Amino acid sequence: MAPEKLRKIIWIVAAALLAALVFYSLFTMDMLGNVFTVMSIGFIAGVPFCIGAFTIFLCDVKLIAKRRFVIWMSIAPILAFFLLTLALAMEGWACWLMILPFFLALSVAGGLVMARIRLKNLKDRMYMSFFALLPFAVAPVEQAIASIPGRYTADTAIEIKADKAVIWSMVTRVKKIEAAEDKGWFTRMLGFPRPLEAELDYEGTGAFRKAVFDKGLVFDEKVTAYQHQRFMQFTIRANPYDIPSTTMDEHIVVGGKYFDVLDGxxxxxxxxxxTYRLHLYSHYKLSTSFNFYSSWWAGWIMKDIQNNILQVIKSRAEQAATVKQ
Known part of the structure; x- marks a missing residue:
């Protein structure tokens, strides 16, 4: 690629990146209250579509006839935006990773739409103005409608070959989990706190259970139904104000505005x-205007956490059974 053409492309990507930062700043301004927020369809769908369209709007019309060029140019400023916001700690890794597929798909869609508009010699300036205003038009309508909380279930199970008394003792009270025992690769990749231990003051309805995770995350649990060596149900409460700000991204903090675990x-x-099958299932709540998408990620996260705990119980119970023999 000729140096002059490369410089022009770099300037176009830089201009689109600047536009993305302006959108981000406007959608995170406290003075605008809850009207504009990054946790909205207006931002998550409208902004990347606009950035993709804006990038192609700035490109030479001869280049945008190539679909591959349009696709790569559409996603370049989005990738630069993600890397910059992560480097500057403007947003957390976990939250951005979840949103990235959505952002990339919408930015490519915006780029392809703008390429078609320009190749057909339509009024590209008028369309570009409309795309730029779209996120701001959608956000207030979205907030007026308000998000509808959704209740979801994460159901997991594992088979354990051991005495039920041994299994149950490890269910009610989980001794400290060493790093080598932690198999929760997905949540670990996202930077979520890993489980450390769980304590129960006594076995029965009304008992208090405390589940401790690293990075200062603690869940207060109250047993609401109990059948010895058969069944234990408990409520889960995490006070988001007790969780250090460095522990979890504010948009996915447990007990926060958008995500909360209700019971287990x-x-x-x-x-x-x-042989016994140990079930662990939980109910959690999402309060976003795009639960259709965020529920996939929340489900994967919850199941990874639960499967990790079940695997620890299985390994310890079967090891204890082997030693006993």
Whole structure:
């Protein structure tokens, strides 16, 4: 690629990156209250579509006839925006990783739409003005409608070959989990706190259970239903004000505005040959205007956390059974 053409492309990407930063600044300004927020369709869908369209709007019309060029140019400023905001700690890694696929898809869509408009010699300035105003038009309407909280279930289970008394003792009270025992690769990749231990003051309805995670995250749990060695249900409460600001991204903090875990249940089901199936399921709440998308990620996160804990219990119970033999 000729140096002159490369310089022009760099300037176009820089201009689109600047536009993305302006959008971000406007959608995170405290003085605008809750009208504009990054946790909205207006930002998550409208902004990347606009940035993709703006990038192609600035490009030479001869270049945008190539679809591959349009796609790469559309995503370049988005990738630069993500890297810059992460480097400057403007947003957390976990939140941006979840939003990235949505951003990339919408930015490519915006770029392809603008390429078609320009190649057909339509009024590209008028369309570009409309695309630029769209996020600001959608956001107030979205806030007026308000998000509808959604309740979801994460259901996991594992088979354990051990005595039920041994399994149940490790359900009610989880001794300190060493780093080598932690198999929660997905949540670890996202930077979520990992489970450390769980304490129960006594076995029965009304008991108090405390689940401790690293980075200062603690869940206060109250047992609401209990059948010895069979069933334990408990409410879960995380006070977001007690969680250090460096522990979790503010947009996905447990007990925060958008995401909260409500309750959990352990159930021990007998099978054959001294084998049991241990179920762990939980209910959680999402309060966004795009639950159709965020619920996928929340489900994967919750199941990874639960499967990790179940795997620890299985490994310890079966190891104890082997030693006993």
């Amino acid at each position: 249940t352990y159930e021990l089901q007998p099978l054959a040959n001294n």
